[in-house]
Amino acid sequence: MPFSRDCGVLRSAGRFCQGGSLCSRYAGWMGITLHSPGELPRALPVAGADLNWLGGSAGLTAVRRAYKFLLRPTKRQAAALTACLEDHRQIYNAALAERREAYRRAGVCIRYTDQSAQLKEIRSGDPCGQGRWSFSSQQATLRRLDKAMRGFFERVKADHRPGHPRFKGIGRFNSVEWPKDRDGCRWDSAPDTGGFRVYLQAIGHIRVHAHRTIQGKVKTVGVKREGRRWFLLLSCDEVPTTPLPPTGGVVGIDMGLTHFLTTSEGKHVENPRCLDASRCRLAEAQRALGRCQRGSNRRRKVRERLAGLHSKVRRQRLDHAHKTALQLVKHYDLIAHEDLPVSNMVRSAGGSRDQPGINVRAKASLNKAILDAGWAAFLSILSAKAESAGRTIVAVNPRNTSRTCPACGHCASENRVSQSRFACISCGYLANADVVGAINIHRAGLARRVGPAPREAGAPDVPGSHIVAGHDA
Numbered sequence: 158m159p160f161s162r163d164c165g166v167l168r169s170a171g172r173f174c175q176g177g178s179l180c181s182r183y184a185g186w187m188g189i190t191l192h193s194p195g196e197l198p199r200a201l202p203v204a205g206a207d208l209n210w211l212g213g214s215a216g217l218t219a220v221r222r223a224y225k226f227l228l229r230p231t232k233r234q235a236a237a238l239t240a241c242l243e244d245h246r247q248i249y250n251a252a253l254a255e256r257r258e259a260y261r262r263a264g265v266c267i268r269y270t271d272q273s274a275q276l277k278e279i280r281s282g283d284p285c286g287q288g289r290w291s292f293s294s295q296q297a298t299l300r301r302l303d304k305a306m307r308g309f310f311e312r313v314k315a316d317h318r319p320g321h322p323r324f325k326g327i328g329r330f331n332s333v334e335w336p337k338d339r340d341g342c343r344w345d346s347a348p349d350t351g352g353f354r355v356y357l358q359a360i361g362h363i364r365v366h367a368h369r370t371i372q373g374k375v376k377t378v379g380v381k382r383e384g385r386r387w388f389l390l391l392s393c394d395e396v397p398t399t400p401l402p403p404t405g406g407v408v409g410i411d412m413g414l415t416h417f418l419t420t421s422e423g424k425h426v427e428n429p430r431c432l433d434a435s436r437c438r439l440a441e442a443q444r445a446l447g448r449c450q451r452g453s454n455r456r457r458k459v460r461e462r463l464a465g466l467h468s469k470v471r472r473q474r475l476d477h478a479h480k481t482a483l484q485l486v487k488h489y490d491l492i493a494h495e496d497l498p499v500s501n502m503v504r505s506a507g508g509s510r511d512q513p514g515i516n517v518r519a520k521a522s523l524n525k526a527i528l529d530a531g532w533a534a535f536l537s538i539l540s541a542k543a544e545s546a547g548r549t550i551v552a553v554n555p556r557n558t559s560r561t562c563p564a565c566g567h568c569a570s571e572n573r574v575s576q577s578r579f580a581c582i583s584c585g586y587l588a589n590a591d592v593v594g595a596i597n598i599h600r601a602g603l604a605r606r607v608g609p610a611p612r613e614a615g616a617p618d619v620p621g622s623h624i625v626a627g628h629d630a
Contacts, residue, residue, distance in 0.1 A: 179255045179275045220544055222373065222396040227366040228355075228380070228387040237360040238380060238387060244287055245298045246330035248279075252302050253322060269303040289359040291341025297334040332390075334379040342378040344371075344391065355389055365389055372396045384464050400547030406489040409599025411558070411591050412497060412535075414526050415576065417481070419591035421599035426481055431473040432529040439466050474531045475538075482539040486546045492539065493602020495555035499533040551602040558601070559594040562586050 230238060256267045273296055280288040280295075287295070305322040312319050335342040335357070346356035353367040355378065373396035381388045409421040417428040432439075442463040449456035485492055503524040508514030543550045559579075561568040567583035574580045579590040 179252055179272050179279070219373070219395045219397055222393050222541075222545075224369070224371060224389075224391040224393065226353075226368065226389045226391070228389050229364040229366060230360075230387055234360055234363055235387065238357075238382070241290060241333055241357075241360065241380075242330055242382060243327070244290060245295065245333050246325050246327075248287070248295055248298050249302055249330060250324050252299055253324060256302075256306065269299055272299050291335055291358045293337060293340045294333055294335050294342075294358075297336045301334075331383070332379060332381040334377060334390075336377050338375045338378055344375045344378060363389075383468060384461055396545075398545050398547060401487065403490055404488060407491040407493075407599065407603060408485070408489045409493040409595045409597070409602055410485070411594035411598055412495060412530075412532050413591055414530060416591060417477075417530060419589070419595050421592070421595040423589070423592050425591070428530055429473065429477045430529060431470045431477070432525075434473075435466055435470050439463070439470075442466055474529075475534065478531055478535040478538050479542075482535060482542050485539065486542045486548050489548070491549045491551065491602065491606060492543065493551045493553055493598050493605075494536060494539070495558065495598060496552035497532055497536070497555065499527065503527050549606065551605050553598055553601040553605060555594075555598070558597040559590055561593075561597050563588075563593055563596045563600070 252272050255272065259265045259267050276292065276295055276299075280292070302322065309319055309321055338344055341358040343356040345353055347354045347362050350362075353365040354362040355365055356362050357378075357380070371391065371393065373393035375391050376394050377390075377392040379390035379392075381390055411419045413419060414428060416425040418426045420426075442459060446456065446459045446463055449459055505524070506514040506517050506520035508517075514520070540550050542548075557568050560570055560572050562572060562579075562581035562584060564586040565581060565584040567581055569582060571582050572579055573590055575590075577590055579588050579593045580586070
């Protein structure tokens with residue numbers, strides 16, 4: 158049933174007062190009076206290369222890609238971008254308040270279509286405010302809330318921690334999306350000016366620092382604020398892939414903390430520990446923030462400095478991930494890695510009041526190190542680069558990969574003598590534990606790609622050819 162602008166649905170239920178719609182709620186928050194239109198106020202399987210010996214197949218010819226560019230707005234444009242975020246934040250909060258109030262008073266669930274139908278009245282009642290922005294971008298903000306609400310109900314049904322959508326405070330709503338190019342926005346809007354610009358409705362043509370070539374067809378345009386800097390987000394369809402020439406190389410990689418990753422060839426990539434490298438400066442900025450009075454200009458400046466330090470750490474981590482993934486994609490046709498459930502691995506060990514956890518401090522330090530390494534982001538970047546380059550990515554079950562001997566196939570927890578040493582208790586094979594894990598991942602990846610290797614009579618189980626390593630028992 159539609160949730161009309163005069164709250165007919167809730168009033169028919171007899172449990173809600175008139176004026177509870179998104180229009181009325183927005184007008185109340187902003188202190189404006191809604192007029193009639195005549196009285197307007199002035200205010201993965203990844204595509205593989207043609208590797209017959211690996212059983213590869215021809216892949217996709219086009220993929221979807223996202224681009225992120227630095228914007229260089231003028232002072233007037235920066236102020237307009239800030240106003241755009243603020244008005245979209247007001248729409249988001251008003252829509253969330255309407256949903257919560259309707260469910261609390263009448264048990265009615267408001268839908269996206271019900272709230273989107275009220276945008277016309279809101280825009281006509283505030284032409285110099287909400288009416289100046291793109292209708293499509295405001296609809297995208299309502300879809301953003303609708304997606305958050307659907308995720309909330311899905312988590313409730315799955316008996317997970319719900320996490321109800323929150324109201325967005327000032328400074329906590331930092332992005333706006335235009336869902337279709339040339340609908341309130343236009344990429345490369347002034348090609349004759351000697352550079353790239355993007356046009357945004359009511360803001361103008363903004364200079365873009367396009368450090369790489371855009372490929373494909375621009376579908377959506379977004380703007381994001383990070384500290385004092387603004388970024389343009391482009392989503393492109395039909396981006397052609399550029400397959401690299403085959404190298405014949407196959408590798409398995411074992412993710413870790415002592416080393417960021419170890420290859421089956423025995424090579425180590427060091428863990429940059431970006432957060433740990435900036436720990437002293439972050440701690441100093443955090444202490445300075447605690448000494449500031451809330452609402453003061455000094456606190457605002459210190460908060461911006463702290464946010465800048467965290468942003469730098471994030472950029473360093475992503476830079477390392479991109480460079481490492483690029484080297485792997487350049488040199489190997491097939492890359493096997495562990496299928497790591499990172500979100501499960503970094504869960505808190507705090508427990509509850511009735512059942513408190515054990516080794517909470519040690520688990521918290523481990524979680525911090527895993528998140529600082531950025532395994533999930535790296536594997537996502539590796540998959541995207543491999544898809545564009547025509548390489549093959551295989552994710553294998555990490556079970557027993559670090560406890561199975563690559564020489565005789567014996568699997569036992571006693572084989573892992575320490576964090577770095579592997580000593581098989583059956584045949585005496587000695588090696589680095591991370592290298593052993595990478596070798597087993599390499600074999601399991603080949604087995605998943607081309608099927609189990611034939612076994613000779615009396616031959617021992619080899620990881621990847623049976624259910625020893627990289628497969629469920």
